[in-house]
Amino acid sequence: MTRTADAVVIGGGIVGCATAYNLAKKGLKKVVLVEERYLAGGATGRCGAGVRMQWGTEPNCVLSRDSIKIFENLEEELSYHDSIEFKQSGYLLLAYNEKMVEQFHKNLGLQHKLDIPSRWVTPEECQDLVPHISLQGLHGGTFCHKDGHCNPFKATDAYAKAAQRLGVEILTYTKVTNLLQDRDKISGVETTAGIIETPLVIGCAGAHTMELGRMVGVELPIYPERHQILVTEPVAEKQGPMIMSFYHGIYCQQVPHGGFVMGLGDPNEVKDYDEDSSWQFMHEMAAKITFILPALKDLNVVRQWGGLYDLTPDKTQILGAIPEVPGFYVAAGFSGHGFMIAPVVGELMADVMLGEQPKYPIDMYGVKRFESGELYVEPSVV
Amino acid sequence: MRVNEHPILNFEKGNKVMFYYNGQQLEGFTGETIAAALHANGVRAMRESIHLHRPRGLFCNIGNCSSCLMMVNGKPNVRVCVEKLEEGMMVETQQGKGELK
Ligand SMILES: Cc1cc2nc3c(=O)[nH]c(=O)nc-3n(C[C@H](O)[C@H](O)[C@H](O)COP(=O)(O)OP(=O)(O)OC[C@H]3O[C@@H](n4cnc5c(N)ncnc54)[C@H](O)[C@@H]3O)c2cc1C
Numbered sequence: 001m002t003r004t005a006d007a008v009v010i011g012g013g014i015v016g017c018a019t020a021y022n023l024a025k026k027g028l029k030k031v032v033l034v035e036e037r038y039l040a041g042g043a044t045g046r047c048g049a050g051v052r053m054q055w056g057t058e059p060n061c062v063l064s065r066d067s068i069k070i071f072e073n074l075e076e077e078l079s080y081h082d083s084i085e086f087k088q089s090g091y092l093l094l095a096y097n098e099k100m101v102e103q104f105h106k107n108l109g110l111q112h113k114l115d116i117p118s119r120w121v122t123p124e125e126c127q128d129l130v131p132h133i134s135l136q137g138l139h140g141g142t143f144c145h146k147d148g149h150c151n152p153f154k155a156t157d158a159y160a161k162a163a164q165r166l167g168v169e170i171l172t173y174t175k176v177t178n179l180l181q182d183r184d185k186i187s188g189v190e191t192t193a194g195i196i197e198t199p200l201v202i203g204c205a206g207a208h209t210m211e212l213g214r215m216v217g218v219e220l221p222i223y224p225e226r227h228q229i230l231v232t233e234p235v236a237e238k239q240g241p242m243i244m245s246f247y248h249g250i251y252c253q254q255v256p257h258g259g260f261v262m263g264l265g266d267p268n269e270v271k272d273y274d275e276d277s278s279w280q281f282m283h284e285m286a287a288k289i290t291f292i293l294p295a296l297k298d299l300n301v302v303r304q305w306g307g308l309y310d311l312t313p314d315k316t317q318i319l320g321a322i323p324e325v326p327g328f329y330v331a332a333g334f335s336g337h338g339f340m341i342a343p344v345v346g347e348l349m350a351d352v353m354l355g356e357q358p359k360y361p362i363d364m365y366g367v368k369r370f371e372s373g374e375l376y377v378e379p380s381v382v
Numbered sequence: 383m384r385v386n387e388h389p390i391l392n393f394e395k396g397n398k399v400m401f402y403y404n405g406q407q408l409e410g411f412t413g414e415t416i417a418a419a420l421h422a423n424g425v426r427a428m429r430e431s432i433h434l435h436r437p438r439g440l441f442c443n444i445g446n447c448s449s450c451l452m453m454v455n456g457k458p459n460v461r462v463c464v465e466k467l468e469e470g471m472m473v474e475t476q477q478g479k480g481e482l483k
Contacts, residue, residue, distance in 0.1 A: 233448065233459055234432075235482045258479045295482055300459065 013044035016204035017159035018346025024166035046307025052147035070343035078162035089240035091147035096247035118144035186327030209332035230304035234258025314375035319365035416462035
């Protein structure tokens with residue numbers, strides 16, 4: 001069966017759903033979203049869904065700052081009758097050596113220039129914010145009360161339902177198997193449910209976006225890397241802010257349901273598509289989190305799982321047109337922070353795909369930067 | 383009810399001990415789980431469901447399902463189906479999700 005569409009969005013994570021919603025909102029009539037698994041079945045449904053403005057590069061600060069403004073009113077904007085569970089009780093970033101203290105102060109300088117309400121906190125102030133935190137080795141931290149975390153399933157669902165109301169067709173359990181070209185230009189996509197003819201395609205397929213690039217002969221520097229995460233049994237509310245330590249490579253939050261969600265980055269992780277979880281992770285996670293938050297030692301773990309980061313060489317996303325293939329756009333390579341900037345990314349991508357001026361320039365996120373060497377190395381990732 | 387004979391498993395009855403259930407003094411045996419001792423004393427409701435506050439009793443009985451979480455010696459979320467009974471234990475119905483001390 002062959003059908004036609006004005007645009008095809010590949011990937012049903014938060015980025016694909018937000019982009020499809022914004023395309024339809026801007027008046028595009030026939031938008032089709034194609035998802036291999038189920039909505040939020042990729043990184044989105046596996047992520048920590050932490051949302052923070054405290055970054056070390058201007059692009060990430062701006063994208064997350066403006067996305068948080070959208071998250072604050074997302075239920076209203078999307079007429080969502082459920083809750084996206086946006087818990088805005090701040091993010092506390094912890095420093096465990098002098099080098100980090102220095103980096104954090106540098107970040108604060110940048111953040112303040114961009115009107116981000118973050119501040120330095122002493123170890124004692126850290127304890128005022130999170131009373132069960134251990135002071136051992138702690139040099140202090142930075143805190144921004146506007147940061148927080150969401151329920152990633154609900155946020156994706158909110159975008160998807162709003163998109164469908166605007167006429168977007170969502171095909172789940174359907175895989176894009178090839179991209180079709182007329183000379184260089186995109187002419188359609190081949191899927192497991194037939195061909196869709198379209199002049200406009202956007203790849204929002206997380207780490208798999210690299211494979212989409214290969215279908216049209218483009219090498220996108222995006223690599224998959226597994227990250228693991230777990231959730232504990234629920235307990236009465238104990239922790240407001242999300243905590244994060246780059247020294248230990250971990251983050252930990254208590255979601256509104258009461259469970260603690262925590263994960264860590266393993267620098268030795270092999271770069272492939274493995275999404276399994278391991279007992280080694282559980283072991284290391286438990287050791288590190290009980291060093292920082294000893295009270296958590298009595299909590300039982302309910303579940304652990306893995307998901308893929310889509311990494312780029314400078315840990316900054318690739319957004320925009322692929323010049324060699326007119327009609328082909330990419331929003332991927334989010335390097336572990338694509339959830340929190342998805343609301344703005346969805347708007348920007350809809351603008352550029354429709355040939356409109358985006359609300360801020362996005363040329364610097366283009367894939368050409370890896371040739372020209374104008375990279376934005378983000379220092380603040382786990 | 384208390385299982386004394388079983389075709390495959392051995393149930394060795396330990397010493398008689400005394401414990402408290404919501405302040406009430408009851409008897410059980412070392413070597414059995416808290417849940418077994420409660421059952422033998424006719425207690426079937428172990429916890430309340432979180433949203434509708436309905437009684438919850440034994441379900442999986444192997445430490446997986448969270449249906450039997452109780453407060454034991456002040457500690458919340460103890461799975462009484464796999465926790466062994468000890469002399470003088472304070473076993474209480476847990477209110478809400480339990481506080482992490
Ligand atoms: C453990 C973990 C913790 C994280 N924590 C955070 C955090 O705290 N904050 C934050 O902002 N970000 C976090 N991230 C990153 C975040 O999850 C991602 O950046 C974000 O979800 C990206 O969304 P996406 O829509 O681009 O990708 P995805 O959600 O991965 O969606 C891509 C979709 O494309 C589909 N797909 C792939 N190939 C095809 C094909 N050929 N045809 C059709 N469909 C296809 C996949 O099935 C998938 O559903 C975390 C990630 C992980 C793994």
